Amino acid sequence: MDGKDYIAYFTMEIGLSEDIKTYSGGLGILAGDTVRSAADLGIRMVVVTLLHRKGYFRQRLDASGWQTEEDAIWPIADQLEEMEPRCTMEIEGRRLQLRAWKYEVKGVSGYSVPVIFLDTDLEQNAEQDRAITDHLYGGDVRYRICQEAVLGVGGVRMLSALGYNDIKRYHMNEGHAALLILELAHEFARQAWDLAYEPVSHTVTMEHLQLVKPKCIFTTHTPVPAGHDKFSVEQVRQVVTGYGEAFAELEHEFCPKNVLNMTYLALENSYYVNGVAKRHGEVTQQLFSKYDIHSITNGVHTATWAAPPIARLFDERIPGWREDNQSLRYALNISKRDIWAVHRQAKDILIGKVKELTGVSLAPDVFTIGFARRAAEYKRADLLFQDIDRLVEIAGKGGALQLVYAGKAHPQDMPGKELIRRIHEIKEILKGKIKLVYLEDYGIEMAKLITAGVDLWLNTPQPPLEASGTSGMKAAVNGVPSFSILDGWWAEGCIEGVTGWSIGADKNAVLGSGETREEDAQALYNKLEMVILPMFNNEPDRYSDVMRHSIALNASFFNTERMLTQYISKAYYR
Numbered sequence: 227m228d229g230k231d232y233i234a235y236f237t238m239e240i241g242l243s244e245d246i247k248t249y250s251g252g253l254g255i256l257a258g259d260t261v262r263s264a265a266d267l268g269i270r271m272v273v274v275t276l277l278h279r280k281g282y283f284r285q286r287l288d289a290s291g292w293q294t295e296e297d298a299i300w301p302i303a304d305q306l307e308e309m310e311p312r313c314t315m316e317i318e319g320r321r322l323q324l325r326a327w328k329y330e331v332k333g334v335s336g337y338s339v340p341v342i343f344l345d346t347d348l349e350q351n352a353e354q355d356r357a358i359t360d361h362l363y364g365g366d367v368r369y370r371i372c373q374e375a376v377l378g379v380g381g382v383r384m385l386s387a388l389g390y391n392d393i394k395r396y397h398m399n400e401g402h403a404a405l406l407i408l409e410l411a412h413e414f415a416r417q418a419w420d421l422a423y424e425p426v427s428h429t430v431t432m433e434h435l436q437l438v439k440p441k442c443i444f445t446t447h448t449p450v451p452a453g454h455d456k457f458s459v460e461q462v463r464q465v466v467t468g469y470g471e472a473f474a475e476l477e478h479e480f481c482p483k484n485v486l487n488m489t490y491l492a493l494e495n496s497y498y499v500n501g502v503a504k505r506h507g508e509v510t511q512q513l514f515s516k517y518d519i520h521s522i523t524n525g526v527h528t529a530t531w532a533a534p535p536i537a538r539l540f541d542e543r544i545p546g547w548r549e550d551n552q553s554l555r556y557a558l559n560i561s562k563r564d565i566w567a568v569h570r571q572a573k574d575i576l577i578g579k580v581k582e583l584t585g586v587s588l589a590p591d592v593f594t595i596g597f598a599r600r601a602a603e604y605k606r607a608d609l610l611f612q613d614i615d616r617l618v619e620i621a622g623k624g625g626a627l628q629l630v631y632a633g634k635a636h637p638q639d640m641p642g643k644e645l646i647r648r649i650h651e652i653k654e655i656l657k658g659k660i661k662l663v664y665l666e667d668y669g670i671e672m673a674k675l676i677t678a679g680v681d682l683w684l685n686t687p688q689p690p691l692e693a694s695g696t697s698g699m700k701a702a703v704n705g706v707p708s709f710s711i712l713d714g715w716w717a718e719g720c721i722e723g724v725t726g727w728s729i730g731a732d733k734n735a736v737l738g739s740g741e742t743r744e745e746d747a748q749a750l751y752n753k754l755e756m757v758i759l760p761m762f763n764n765e766p767d768r769y770s771d772v773m774r775h776s777i778a779l780n781a782s783f784f785n786t787e788r789m790l791t792q793y794i795s796k797a798y799y800r
């Protein structure tokens with residue numbers, strides 16, 4: 227095989243389809259959308275991830291809204307093709323054999339990008355090691371190090387076993403894959419030892435690392451300091467074995483205070499580092515002032531997220547939009563009436579699904595707000611309910627409101643689970659006044675229905691913690707305007723009253739600048755009451771113009787096609 231010059235994209239999670247349960251949220255969906263656009267653009271890319279046989283988890287919510295988790299087992303052999311080559315590595319001094327499964331992502335013109343899933347569930351492996359590739363973000367710290375070793379070290383070895391030699395660049399989607407740096411450095415060192423005439427000491431040096439750096443690209447995805455993996459050196463040494471004393475000299479270099487910080491490992495050894503929106507790039511630069519942090523704003527794969535009625539309209543009116551996302555600017559030539567009509571079709575589909583799942587009948591004419599994303603605390607899913615009386619009053623005056631919520635909390639995230647429970651409590655309080663549904667087990671298919679079927683996409687993160695956010699971009703593809711805090715991508719995407727609306731002023735918040743919860747809630751209520759609801763109810767023509775601009779100005783730009791062309795020129799082939 228001609229395996230030269232590939233971009234190897236390493237990611238702990240990836241959202242390829244509803245039935246491949248290897249994603250938890252935005253990071254994985256972004257990976258999936260990136261690969262879909264890479265296939266569309268014909269980029270020589272190969273993707274490495276873990277199999278996650280039991281998925282992230284299937285969310286169950288009891289009547290009170292308390293979340294429990296079940297394994298999300300998926301039919302692997304039906305979806306993926308088992309590959310023959312194997313590779314080996316070491317974990318805790320034991321030999322570990324890895325198997326690879328392949329999935330091909332097909333692009334618009336037939337080019338396909340292979341995604342390699344690493345699997346440790348082989349008879350030859352020790353019982354406990356067979357479970358390493360079972361659960362995405364599951365288990366304890368030791369389990370996480372095992373997984374990251376398989377991804378980073380095993381991933382590099384598997385690529386060469388599969389015939390990918392001379393990889394052009396390694397792109398780390400978040401720090402989880404940073405152990406690949408050690409494997410690459412060791413590989414360069416080994417080549418040097420083999421060539422030496424004199425006996426050499428078998429240690430990896432800074433010179434070897436200098437060879438790694440031009441090959442690596444690192445994209446960081448969160449400004450939350452706790453979101454960066456840190457492991458004790460002792461624990462890493464116990465798990466990541468097989469290198470002898472090769473890294474002894476470098477340990478102090480990367481592990482101040484005997485901690486291995488995966489973000490620093492990646493920052494220090496990547497020639498290009500970026501955040502995922504302009505604002506996030508700036509915040510990251512403040513966090514890591516020693517490094518040069520760039521930014522490439524995230525996007526979504528337009529054709530994946532356009533609901534069928536919208537896609538049909540685009541097919542008719544903007545031929546070629548799937549291979550040329552920029553042409554969505556011509557949505558301005560589509561009549562507002564047509565935009566409104568296809569949106570109503572998408573809304574009807576959502577309403578049908580809500581009825582099927584919950585028994586609740588939403589009304590097609592009532593203004594409907596959507597909020598769906600991981601139930602992480604900083605996303606403040608309950609900000610809309612800061613003052614319930616005020617919300618009810620607004621709905622009473624403004625001609626009713628309906629709310630569609632969804633999202634999973636990480637199994638160990640108690641505040642996140644508490645947030646979901648609280649929204650269920652609020653659902654009861656609002657009974658007879660505002661219809662609120664919380665849909666169980668948020669995933670790709672549900673995201674498609676909600677982002678297309680509501681009238682307004684709400685996002686209320688605590689700034690500056692939303693690195694990018696992508697669900698609002700999916701809404702934009704479907705002509706659904708965002709109403710959001712100016713953080714992440716919305717600081718770029720918001721043109722007030724034209725593509726959607728901001729909540730509060732642009733505070734350009736710095737980390738740790740504290741809560742603005744009450745202020746943000748007031749700003750939210752005021753604009754909802756005075757601007758958005760009146761426009762929707764009394765001036766549908768103006769509202770559909772905002773919808774149209776969210777397609778023409780935002781979907782045409784905040785897509786993974788534009789994003790990847792930036793990665794190509796700034797990082798991949800520079």
Ligand SMILES: *Cc1c(COP(=O)(O)O)cnc(C)c1O
Pocket residue numbers: 250251252253255598599600668669670673674694695696697698700
């Ligand atoms: C897009 C998406 C996300 C990310 O949503 P954000 O608003 O960017 O946090 C999470 N989960 C699923 C299933 C998605 O489709």
